[in-house]
Amino acid sequence: MNFRSLRDNFEPDCADDSGNKRLLPEVVMLPPCLKTCFVFSAQFGTSPRKKHSAEEEGVQGGADVHEDFDILEDSEVEELFQQQHILTKVGSEDHRVLVVHPDVKWGSKKPQLTTAELMMAEAVGLVNTLQNWTVLDKVILSTKAPDRRTIFGKGNFKILTERIKGKPQITAVFVNVERLSPASERELEEAWGVKVLDRYSVVLHIFRCNARTKEAKLQISLAEIPLLRSRLKDEVAKLDQQGGGSRYIMGSGETFMEVQQRLLKERELKIRSALEKLRKKRQLLRSQRKSREFPVVSVMGYTNCGKTTLIKALTGDVKLQPRDQLFATLDVTVHGGQLPSRMTVLYVDTIGFLSQLPHQLIDSFSATLEDVAHSDLIVHVRDISHPETLNQKVNVLNVLKNLQIPECLMNSIVEVHNKIDLVDNYEQSEPDAVPVSALKEQGLEELKQRIEAAIVKSTGKHILTVKVELSSAQLSWLYKEATVQEVDVVADEGTALVKVIISNMRLVKVRFPQSTHSAA
Ligand SMILES: Nc1nc2c(ncn2[C@@H]2O[C@H](COP(=O)(O)OP(=O)(O)OP(=O)(O)O)[C@@H](O)[C@H]2O)c(=O)[nH]1
Numbered sequence: 001m002n003f004r005s006l007r008d009n010f011e012p013d014c015a016d017d018s019g020n021k022r023l024l025p026e027v028v029m030l031p032p033c034l035k036t037c038f039v040f041s042a043q044f045g046t047s048p049r050k051k052h053s054a055e056e057e058g059v060q061g062g063a064d065v066h067e068d069f070d071i072l073e074d075s076e077v078e079e080l081f082q083q084q085h086i087l088t089k090v091g092s093e094d095h096r097v098l099v100v101h102p103d104v105k106w107g108s109k110k111p112q113l114t115t116a117e118l119m120m121a122e123a124v125g126l127v128n129t130l131q132n133w134t135v136l137d138k139v140i141l142s143t144k145a146p147d148r149r150t151i152f153g154k155g156n157f158k159i160l161t162e163r164i165k166g167k168p169q170i171t172a173v174f175v176n177v178e179r180l181s182p183a184s185e186r187e188l189e190e191a192w193g194v195k196v197l198d199r200y201s202v203v204l205h206i207f208r209c210n211a212r213t214k215e216a217k218l219q220i221s222l223a224e225i226p227l228l229r230s231r232l233k234d235e236v237a238k239l240d241q242q243g244g245g246s247r248y249i250m251g252s253g254e255t256f257m258e259v260q261q262r263l264l265k266e267r268e269l270k271i272r273s274a275l276e277k278l279r280k281k282r283q284l285l286r287s288q289r290k291s292r293e294f295p296v297v298s299v300m301g302y303t304n305c306g307k308t309t310l311i312k313a314l315t316g317d318v319k320l321q322p323r324d325q326l327f328a329t330l331d332v333t334v335h336g337g338q339l340p341s342r343m344t345v346l347y348v349d350t351i352g353f354l355s356q357l358p359h360q361l362i363d364s365f366s367a368t369l370e371d372v373a374h375s376d377l378i379v380h381v382r383d384i385s386h387p388e389t390l391n392q393k394v395n396v397l398n399v400l401k402n403l404q405i406p407e408c409l410m411n412s413i414v415e416v417h418n419k420i421d422l423v424d425n426y427e428q429s430e431p432d433a434v435p436v437s438a439l440k441e442q443g444l445e446e447l448k449q450r451i452e453a454a455i456v457k458s459t460g461k462h463i464l465t466v467k468v469e470l471s472s473a474q475l476s477w478l479y480k481e482a483t484v485q486e487v488d489v490v491a492d493e494g495t496a497l498v499k500v501i502i503s504n505m506r507l508v509k510v511r512f513p514q515s516t517h518s519a520a
């Protein structure tokens with residue numbers, strides 16, 4: 001018996017004690033491959049048929065979940081997202097870039113688990129992610145003290161300067177360090193006569209180009225505040241040298257610096273309060289999802305490892321658009337999918353991680369990542385074909401630790417080795433990892449089974465089949481309290497075998513016979 005006929009057959013049973021017609025299980029608006037099945041909501045009510053679609057809960061569809069947030073005007077967000085003049089140095093123009101990687105060979109600043117060549121490759125990848133930006137030249141130069149203003153010692157600095165001067169086509173130099181001080185940036189720009197960028201400004205620029213939703217735009221604007229602050233200090237220091245920065249502005253009783261700082265503070269407060277509004281909405285969506293008992297699976301991993309592709313393969317959501325680009329996904333989006341036992345889960349697509357991503361950048365995205373701490377399971381996707389796959393794993397786990405993810409979630413992470421199609425003779429090095437190719441849709445059934453087992457464990461759910469008397473209220477109780485997966489009516493007995501997924505808490509209340517009981 002299929003679910004549609006079930007729904008038709010059992011409609012008369014769905015009246016509550018007061019005689020009101022109860023809500024029937026609704027079709028959840030899931031991706032096309034799932035549309036044929038019904039998800040029986042635990043939501044019964046006395047109100048007229050109120051549709052509880054997954055879309056209402058922020059489940060996609062593909063369209064951007066946060067676009068539905070109507071609590072903030074577009075113009076309000078756009079105003080806050082407008083690039084500030086102190087930051088326009090990255091601007092909208094195209095760039096021909098020289099990438100320089102300072103290689104620290106000794107001491108505590110020497111990077112572990114990676115090489116200068118791999119770090120250079122990642123820096124080049126960042127530039128190539130930007131449309132119309134090209135890498136014209138690249139060079140690795142050693143340095144003992146990357147913190148000094150000119151990054152390099154005299155000899156290497158001279159070599160670099162000559163190289164830049166010898167290529168007049170170069171419009172910008174990307175120094176692959178986390179953050180340059182404004183004074184250092186200014187000194188280098190004066191010496192080289194071109195724009196000088198660090199990792200923070202390049203990543204921020206990528207974020208700016210990829211931001212689609214209000215939340216992403218606000219988070220980026222927030223991440224820019226520290227940059228604005230340090231640049232402001234530098235500008236004022238420059239003005240002071242010319243004898244102007246600390247002067248009072250006529251009639252205001254404030255110096256130029258004080259006015260600018262006040263404006264910046266006001267801007268920061270506006271952004272934070274706008275983000276807080278979105279956060280409240282997010283909390284609401286989260287609690288709605290919880291009350292519907294859809295388990296939530298957060299899909300995390302290094303940028304470009306294939307998170308979006310994997311969710312697309314698991315859910316069939318054709319609107320998802322994986323891209324060979326760093327930070328293609330900047331917004332947390334939620335997509336419904338089904339596990340082997342027909343349990344519906346919500347996959348959360350998240351922003352990717354990057355090594356040496358400045359903390360302030362991560363902090364500004366922490367509200368987005370708040371959802372992760374509230375999920376039932378984390379799936380950690382790794383690009384197993386990447387030469388730095390191990391380093392990337394360490395990086396992701398470190399960020400997760402810093403996000404204060406509950407220990408039980410950290411201990412139950414399902415690790416996925418993605419892109420096995422790109423590895424010749426792939427051999428599983430870590431027995432607990434699940435090998436897949438999200439692109440070629442290989443290994444997905446095994447992965448779904450692993451996810452299901454982990455979800456059942458983490459949520460304390462049970463999958464069981466119970467026998468119900470059709471003349472009693474047992475069936476409607478199950479519809480209300482559990483996820484009904486299958487109903488087999490034994491017509492001459494007046495009974496039905498009902499396969500359900502039920503939480504531990506509700507299981508205690510089940511008083512009718514269980515024919516099979518698989519606490520999976
Ligand atoms: N060959 C191969 N390519 C894959 C596989 N999975 C993903 N890709 C490719 O890897 C690139 C990145 O995929 P995405 O799914 O956008 O990666 P992501 O982790 O969501 O990236 P960000 O959102 O930028 O962090 C795309 O070009 C995908 O087609 C796979 O299993 N095999």
Ligand SMILES: [Mg+2]
Binds near residue numbers: 308328329350
């Ligand atoms: Mg993505």
